Amino acid sequence: MAVTIEDVAHLAGCSKTTVSRTFVLPGKVKEETRQRVLRAAEQLHYSPNAIARAMVTQRNYNIAFILYEKHFPITINPFYAAVYEAVHAEAERNGYGVLASSSRAVAQGETDLLMRKRVDGVIFAGQTDTDILFDLHAQGIPVVLVNNDIEGSDIVSIRSDEYGGTQQAVRHLIARGHRRIGMLSGQLFPYISEIRLRAFRETMLREGLPVDERYVYSIPATREAAIDTVTRMLAQPDRPTALFCNNDTTAVGAIKAALRAGLRVPDDLAVVGFDGSSVCTVIEPELTSVAVDTARMGRLAAASLIRMLNGETIDAQRVQLAARLVVRGSS
DSSP states (O other): OOOOHHHHHHHHTSOHHHHHHHHHOGGGSOHHHHHHHHHHHHHHTOOOOHHHHHHHHTOOOEEEEEEOGGGOSGGGOHHHHHHHHHHHHHHHHTTOEEEEEEHHHHHHTTTHHHHHTTOSEEEEESSOOHHHHHHHHHTTOOEEEESOOOTTOOOEEEEEOHHHHHHHHHHHHHHTTOOSEEEEEEOOOHHHHHHHHHHHHHHHHHTTOOOOGGGEEEEOSSHHHHHHHHHHHHTSTTOOSEEEESSHHHHHHHHHHHHHTTOOTTTTOEEEEEEOOGGGGTSSSOOEEEEOOHHHHHHHHHHHHHHHHTTOOOSOSEEEEOOEEEOOTTO
């Protein structure tokens, strides 16, 4: 016999109306009650009719996760894979599906792609085309930015403390006695790259150390580019004794280049990355990195978007998550 809404209401100890609201308008149900209903539904293997729910609410209960094309596909990018997993889990918890795509795919079909797939809201991760962004925003489609921000706009953004995280990394190297510190500035996208580079320069100067431009490189954010650059850098007689890399991928390349040159890490060259991705504990020595709470970033992005879809007020348009230096063997 099929499980009914009455069965769920009886097990959860509430009315049929409350069960219906839990699945249709979750924002209108107290969290404690909502969790009780969801547990009862899971125990009874009850699933609401998605089509009926959409007819009642005029929603499709799908959100889009659009990732910057240079970081796509999601599965090979450890940083955004973690963000996406958190978005997916939070969306699923609230009865939403997630459609993943790249910024290039959306740009080629402009906003038609999103409309055809009938999404209620969009999360843009990383750099995005502002024309598409503002077009969606103007149409009343809720948008949330992840790991990005557009100054002067009222679009909700969830990002990490890029400047403060970089400060921690540089000061850590200085505290370890390093004075010749270089930087690999991986070409991520302007919002991220420019803040981290500026923070590096200003922190060095603030600590009374010169910035040697010979050892500040803007390179593609790939392991191969880092290996090539650091190999040439280490061949010079007055090479740096430490490197700050603005992402973990280039930091891994820097470590590989040092080891291939017969140097010891961190004795001959200390390396610090940024992101705190899963690669930090794969390489040996393990990578010191500025950790970003990607799980919280994803959860907040999805939760903020769903609150907007429920007509709720967002407390903060711009949420900045603390970044934390995790010291490991590379420094």
